[in-house]
Amino acid sequence: RITYTIVISGLCQAKKADDAHRLFKKMKNSGCSPDFVAYNTLLNGFCKLGRVDEAFALLKSFEKDDFKLGLRGFTSLIDGLFRAKRYDEANAWFRKTFEANVEPDVILYTVMIRGLSEAGKFHDAKKLMDEMNQSGLVPDTYCYNAVIKGFCDAGLLNQARSLQLEILNRDSFPNTCTYTILICGMCRNGLVVEAQQIFNDMEKVGCFPSVVTFNALIDGLCKAGELEKANLLFYKMEIGKNPSL
RNA sequence: GUGUGGCAUUG
Secondary structure, eight states: OHHHHHHHHHHHHTTOHHHHHHHHHHHHHTTOOOOHHHHHHHHHHHHTTTOHHHHHHHHHHHHHTTOOOOHHHHHHHHHHHHHTTOHHHHHHHHHHHHHTTOOOOHHHHHHHHHHHHHTTOHHHHHHHHHHHHHTTOOOOHHHHHHHHHHHHHTTOHHHHHHHHHHHHHTTOOOOHHHHHHHHHHHHHTTOHHHHHHHHHHHHHTTOOOOHHHHHHHHHHHHHTTOHHHHHHHHHHHHHHHOTTO
16 A cells, blocks of 8 residues: 555656546555555645646545544645636635644645745735744744745745845754745845856855756846846856866 | 655747
C-alpha cells in the first residue's frame, strides 16, 4: 500500500493527477484500501493544479469510506481554491477548519497569507499574521517570504526590507527566494539600484543567486534601459555555470 | 524505522 502511495505521490508531483487517479483506482481494485495518507496525496494532486471541483468530488467519495479531512487536507483544498482564484470559498474553508476543531499551523497560515495577498487583500493577510503570532506559532522562512511578497506587491518596500531583517531575530534565515522576492519588488517599483545592492549583499551572507534571481535582476535592468549591466550579469551567469572557467 | 500540505523571475 505504501508503495502505491509513493508512486501516486510521484505522479502528482509530476502534475499527472489523472494518472495518479487511475493508479489509485487500480490500488483499490487490487484489494489495497487507501489510508488517509493516500487520500491526502490524491486530493493534493488535484488541488495544486487548481482542479478543486474534482478534488471535492473525490473528497465526497472518500468520506463515504470514513475519511475525515485533517489539517493537511484542509490546507490542500484551501491552497487549491486560491489557485483557482475562488477567494470566498477559500475563506469559508478556512473557517470550516476551526469548526472541525482543526488548529491551523504555520503552513496553513502561509497559504492563507499568500492567497489573500495575491487577491490584493493585504490587510486581511496582515490580520492573519497577527492572529498567527498571537496563537504562539513561529513563522518560518516560507511564511516570511509570503508576507514580504505581499508587502512588495503592495509597494511597501521599506516594510518588506525591515521584515527581511526581522527574520534574523527569529532564528530563521532569509533564503534565495527571499532575496529574489525583494529584488523583484525593487525592480518593479523602479528601484533598480537598490535591487543590485541586494543582489550583491546576498552573496556576502552565503546566499547564492539562482537562475530565477538572475532572471529577475536581468529583467529589471532591461526594463530600466540598463542594457550593458544586464549583459554583464548575463555573462556572469554563464561563468557561474562553468566552474572550470 | 519508509509514503501526504505552503515560497521567488520572464514567458
